[in-house]
Amino acid sequence: MQFNRCGKSGLMLPAISLGLWHNFGHVDKPETNRSIMHAAFDAGITHFDLANNYGPPPGSAEENFGRILKQDFQSYRDEMIISTKAGYLMWPGPYGDFGSRKYLLGSLDQSLKRMGLDYVDIFYHHRPDPDTPLEETMMALVQAVRTGKSLYAGISNYTASQTKAAAKILNEFGTPCLIHQPKYSMLVREPEEALLDTLENKGIGCIAFSPLAQGLLTSKYQHSIPKDSRAAKSHGFLQKQAITPDLLKKIGSLHSLATGRNQSLAQMALAWVLKDPRVTSVLVGVSSVKQLSDNLLALQNTEFDTDELNKINEILNRS
Ligand code: NDP
Numbered sequence: 001m002q003f004n005r006c007g008k009s010g011l012m013l014p015a016i017s018l019g020l021w022h023n024f025g026h027v028d029k030p031e032t033n034r035s036i037m038h039a040a041f042d043a044g045i046t047h048f049d050l051a052n053n054y055g056p057p058p059g060s061a062e063e064n065f066g067r068i069l070k071q072d073f074q075s076y077r078d079e080m081i082i083s084t085k086a087g088y089l090m091w092p093g094p095y096g097d098f099g100s101r102k103y104l105l106g107s108l109d110q111s112l113k114r115m116g117l118d119y120v121d122i123f124y125h126h127r128p129d130p131d132t133p134l135e136e137t138m139m140a141l142v143q144a145v146r147t148g149k150s151l152y153a154g155i156s157n158y159t160a161s162q163t164k165a166a167a168k169i170l171n172e173f174g175t176p177c178l179i180h181q182p183k184y185s186m187l188v189r190e191p192e193e194a195l196l197d198t199l200e201n202k203g204i205g206c207i208a209f210s211p212l213a214q215g216l217l218t219s220k221y222q223h224s225i226p227k228d229s230r231a232a233k234s235h236g237f238l239q240k241q242a243i244t245p246d247l248l249k250k251i252g253s254l255h256s257l258a259t260g261r262n263q264s265l266a267q268m269a270l271a272w273v274l275k276d277p278r279v280t281s282v283l284v285g286v287s288s289v290k291q292l293s294d295n296l297l298a299l300q301n302t303e304f305d306t307d308e309l310n311k312i313n314e315i316l317n318r319s
Contacts, residue, residue, distance in 0.1 A: 001044025008203030087126025099129030123150035
């Protein structure tokens with residue numbers, strides 16, 4: 001595994017990290033969860049990313065992860081980086097959503113209980129809250145760190161200007177923002193507009209989520225929607241309507257380009273995100289060990305020449 005420094009912090013993260021948004025809920029197979037975690041850790045993936053609401057049902061990914069940790073990974077806790085988040089709807093009423101101090105600190109306690117942990121390594125605010133003062137939300141992250149329930153603070157889905165404001169508050173209180181988690185892939189390039197520069201300037205790491213655009217940047221949807229795919233599952237977040245003929249044409253062209261680089265499309269898509277030194281890690285989800293093994297090979301070639309980059313841009317910009 002290649003390890004990259006997370007911004008200007010002391011923490012190194014693996015270039016590929018594993019996310020448990022899908023595939024680790026009570027609706028999924030426990031033996032598959034367990035084998036994915038083993039294969040990941042054995043390959044040097046030391047970082048596992050969760051959130052309070054991952055499942056379904058919400059909370060079940062943390063429960064399943066906690067069970068596997070207890071069974072198999074207890075003696076490896078100091079070799080692992082475990083993150084969780086709060087920010088989306090988790091429980092009924094006004095205290096289980098968005099960014100109040102009440103929600104964040106209550107949710108962190110619940111997450112620790114579900115995972116059977118004394119602390120997480122990174123606690124994130126999952127999304128900006130338009131109504132709660134930013135100071136309140138950031139001070140909840142500071143308190144999570146000061147009380148030892150989290151070692152570092154992170155933010156996700158914040159814009160560049162929101163990130164600057166959040167980082168300023170966190171710095172003032174001696175808990176620098178470790179990391180930002182934005183959606184970033186060949187199909188979603190907003191972070192290139194201002195966010196990546198902001199992160200570099202502020203010394204904040206970047207972990208890109210959905211680098212395969214939930215599986216669109218693979219060859220799996222080329223001919224049909226496979227029965228066991230995310231787009232086919234009623235609880236999957238990938239909508240069938242997202243798979244349009246125009247998109248499939250682009251995916252086909254990207255696939256040919258990847259073949260020319262001796263990579264699968266998934267490998268090329270991950271390599272493409274990792275080519276930017278401002279990106280610390282890509283956060284993949286997998287539904288099998290086979291997918292994980294395929295994705296790990298991306299690290300064998302993360303270099304692109306100008307001609308390849310131009311061709312990729314040309315394909316993505318086709319109307
Ligand atoms: P990806 O873009 O990596 O999509 C993962 C899906 O792609 C898999 O479930 C699988 O789909 C398919 N896939 C992966 N590898 C392959 C392969 N080699 N060949 C074919 N298909 C493949 O990431 P996710 O969307 O799952 O997000 C990753 C993580 O990012 C999450 O688990 C979570 O930790 C984080 N995240 C954070 C968010 C935030 O707001 N902060 C929001 C969303 C995600 P299939 O199931 O069809 O086999």
